[in-house]
Amino acid sequence: MGKEGSEYTQNLFQYPLSFDALLRNRKKIKKELLSKDGLIEKRIAILGGSTTNELKNLLDLILLTRGIKGVFYESEYNMYYEEIMFSNQKLTEFKPQLIYLFSSVVNLRYFPLNSNDNMAELLESEFSKYKSLWDKVRQEFNCPIIQNNFDPPKYRPNGNLDSYSMNGNCLFINKLNIKFAEEAQSREDLYLCDINWLAYKIGSEKWHDFSKWYSYKYAVGIEAMPYLANNVASIISTIYGKSSKCLVLDLDNTIWGGVIGDDGVEGLEIGVETPLGEAYRELQSYILMLKKRGVLLAIASKNDREKAIEGIEHPENLIKLKDLTNIQSNWERKDLNILKIAKLLNISTDSLVFLDDNPTEREIVMSSLPEVSVPNLGDDVLTFLSTLDMSGLFEPISISKEDLARNEMYKANAMRAESENSITNYSDFLISLNMNAEIHQFKKPYFDRIAQLTNKTNQFNLTTKRCTINEIIEISQDKNNYITLQGKLKDKFGDNGVVALISAKVERNSAYIELLLMSCRVIKRGMEDAMLNVLFQKASDLGIEKIYGSYIETKKNNMVKDFYKDRGFLKCHNNINCEGASWMIDVACYTPKQHFIRVENCE
Amino acid sequence: MSKESVLIRMQEVIKDILDLDQLELNRELTAQDIDGWDSLAHINIVVGIEREFKCKFSLAEVKKLKCIGDFVDLIETKQ
Numbered sequence: 001m002g003k004e005g006s007e008y009t010q011n012l013f014q015y016p017l018s019f020d021a022l023l024r025n026r027k028k029i030k031k032e033l034l035s036k037d038g039l040i041e042k043r044i045a046i047l048g049g050s051t052t053n054e055l056k057n058l059l060d061l062i063l064l065t066r067g068i069k070g071v072f073y074e075s076e077y078n079m080y081y082e083e084i085m086f087s088n089q090k091l092t093e094f095k096p097q098l099i100y101l102f103s104s105v106v107n108l109r110y111f112p113l114n115s116n117d118n119m120a121e122l123l124e125s126e127f128s129k130y131k132s133l134w135d136k137v138r139q140e141f142n143c144p145i146i147q148n149n150f151d152p153p154k155y156r157p158n159g160n161l162d163s164y165s166m167n168g169n170c171l172f173i174n175k176l177n178i179k180f181a182e183e184a185q186s187r188e189d190l191y192l193c194d195i196n197w198l199a200y201k202i203g204s205e206k207w208h209d210f211s212k213w214y215s216y217k218y219a220v221g222i223e224a225m226p227y228l229a230n231n232v233a234s235i236i237s238t239i240y241g242k243s244s245k246c247l248v249l250d251l252d253n254t255i256w257g258g259v260i261g262d263d264g265v266e267g268l269e270i271g272v273e274t275p276l277g278e279a280y281r282e283l284q285s286y287i288l289m290l291k292k293r294g295v296l297l298a299i300a301s302k303n304d305r306e307k308a309i310e311g312i313e314h315p316e317n318l319i320k321l322k323d324l325t326n327i328q329s330n331w332e333r334k335d336l337n338i339l340k341i342a343k344l345l346n347i348s349t350d351s352l353v354f355l356d357d358n359p360t361e362r363e364i365v366m367s368s369l370p371e372v373s374v375p376n377l378g379d380d381v382l383t384f385l386s387t388l389d390m391s392g393l394f395e396p397i398s399i400s401k402e403d404l405a406r407n408e409m410y411k412a413n414a415m416r417a418e419s420e421n422s423i424t425n426y427s428d429f430l431i432s433l434n435m436n437a438e439i440h441q442f443k444k445p446y447f448d449r450i451a452q453l454t455n456k457t458n459q460f461n462l463t464t465k466r467c468t469i470n471e472i473i474e475i476s477q478d479k480n481n482y483i484t485l486q487g488k489l490k491d492k493f494g495d496n497g498v499v500a501l502i503s504a505k506v507e508r509n510s511a512y513i514e515l516l517l518m519s520c521r522v523i524k525r526g527m528e529d530a531m532l533n534v535l536f537q538k539a540s541d542l543g544i545e546k547i548y549g550s551y552i553e554t555k556k557n558n559m560v561k562d563f564y565k566d567r568g569f570l571k572c573h574n575n576i577n578c579e580g581a582s583w584m585i586d587v588a589c590y591t592p593k594q595h596f597i598r599v600e601n602c603e
Numbered sequence: 604m605s606k607e608s609v610l611i612r613m614q615e616v617i618k619d620i621l622d623l624d625q626l627e628l629n630r631e632l633t634a635q636d637i638d639g640w641d642s643l644a645h646i647n648i649v650v651g652i653e654r655e656f657k658c659k660f661s662l663a664e665v666k667k668l669k670c671i672g673d674f675v676d677l678i679e680t681k682q
Contacts, residue, residue, distance in 0.1 A: 019654075020651075023620065023647055023651050023654070024616065024619035024620055024651055027622035053643050054646070054647075211662060214662065215662065215665070216646050218646075222647075222650055
């Protein structure tokens with residue numbers, strides 16, 4: 001992973017944007033973004049009907065994150081019409097490659113209407129003003145135009161009548177927006193920036209910030225501006241071919257509720273039976289709409305492949321196997337799997353978007369593959385859809401037949417052989433997580449959680465021994481005959497709580513591991529080794545010479561079948577204290593495994 | 604919150620927005636005394652301070668702000 005600064009920027013520029021960071025740290029961020037390789041430079045003229053300075057600054061930053069270095073020209077305040085129609089010399093010399101016409105409801109000349117006005121005439125008059133601007137741009141610069149449509153009015157002096165009376169403000173704006181839409185359908189150089197929808201989405205209180213309008217002539221509130229800038233950046237990225245092509249999805253708790261490895265296919269929440277299932281269903285239905293217009297879909301999931309497929313084949317799952325270009329479901333790191341997906345589809349990694357509910361997985365991908373877009377989904381499915389939708393990462397210009405056929409084509413390409421990829425150092429990533437573990441014997445008030453872990457954990461579980469809370473309390477008190485260890489893991493994203501357990505029965509100079517498990521949410525972090533190292537330390541303190549362990553195979557715990565072997569245990573068959581294939585090691589022969597967790601509080 | 608700690612937090616906001624690592628505020632300073640504090644930066648500084656202290660300034664209040672001390676006194680009345 002790179003230096004601290006770049007890590008910070010990557011997080012910052014994942015959607016949704018942090019308003020405070022954009023406000024306070026933009027100068028530092030800009031310096032850093034400018035150091036990126038491969039930026040394409042574009043001359044962009046922003047011709048505004050109100051103050052555009054802040055918008056320009058934000059657009060500049062967001063375009064940089066998308067690989068575009070803007071060189072900007074701004075019109076004099078509210079001179080967008082004059083500068084185009086009367087061929088302003090500075091604008092002409094600037095030679096814009098793209099023009100953004102930033103007008104809004106405050107610029108409507110014939111607005112609000114008087115009762116005597118004829119709406120059709122007024123509409124025509126307003127519309128022809130803009131049409132003449134577009135025509136003049138075509139003639140003079142022949143470059144793409146991004147044009148705002150109109151946001152809803154600030155007031156409704158006629159109340160609901162404003163939406164249907166022939167002198168209603170809302171009706172006037174809606175009709176004008178339809179005329180803009182019809183024109184944009186027939187012109188190839190005109191792209192609409194739908195601020196009508198944006199104002200609705202952001203909410204009128206933030207959109208029409210009166211204080212900033214009266215004081216500084218900001219037609220759009222300062223808190224709404226990052227969203228507007230992102231929206232414009234999405235259109236510009238698409239015009240220059242920088243929009244994303246492939247959506248890479250995690251499975252568990254991202255496109256369905258639950259963890260298939262633990263809950264089984266029947267335990268998944270997807271479909272109309274439960275509120276959570278409904279939420280995931282709607283998300284899946286949205287993703288399929290993206291697929292329908294040409295976005296490629298792939299899976300990167302930490303699951304056995306058969307499990308993943310079993311989940312996808314759940315009858316209520318809307319996304320079917322045929323919708324997916326390829327499925328990377330294994331216990332490898334997700335950044336490696338994502339690289340594999342990009343290779344298989346033969347597309348560059350900067351055209352990938354990765355959705356995962358787990359902040360740690362997002363961080364791995366962001367830090368090894370900073371060019372992949374990783375929206376900050378949060379951990380609540382209720383916000384996933386809106387975040388993905390507002391990110392603008394899949395902004396289309398038009399929807400062509402090729403787009404519709406694209407999925408099939410890529411799916412065929414993906415059948416090619418796969419190859420291993422190398423990547424930045426995983427250890428650096430683990431170090432950056434700043435992990436701290438508290439490992440000590442089973443104790444209050446965790447007995448409940450410990451019992452629950454023994455009953456819920458299926459995958460990283462060597463013996464799958466289920467315990468009641470009473471049994472847990474009993475062995476925790478039986479200190480002469482049992483070593484018990486519970487491990488809590490914290491990292492920079494927060495506290496994972498108690499996630500790992502070991503209990504071992506002591507008999508004379510030997511210890512027999514009866515319970516060794518870890519929650520799925522911390523797999524590949526080194527916690528198992530932190531735990532095991534503490535066990536061996538304790539064993540050695542107690543004068544124990546040999547430790548025995550067993551792997552009891554179930555349908556779900558295949559991932560730990562080589563756990564003991566990988567740690568230097570030797571196979572033995574004559575152990576009557578444990579069932580299953582058994583392993584043994586001399587305490588003196590154990591070499592503590594390296595990990596990157598600071599371990600505290602182990603008495 | 605003491606005026607002293609308001610001043611320190613304000614200093615952090617303005618340092619960030621203007622990217623002036625060495626900035627040291629005192630009550631008497633005005634926008635003219637500080638590099639880069641122009642009318643556009645002023646908007647962001649006012650918004651940055653409102654967000655830092657979780658308060659809103661009215662138009663009349665913003666109009667009266669002449670020096671750093673005025674900011675500090677106003678913020679204090681909002682806590």
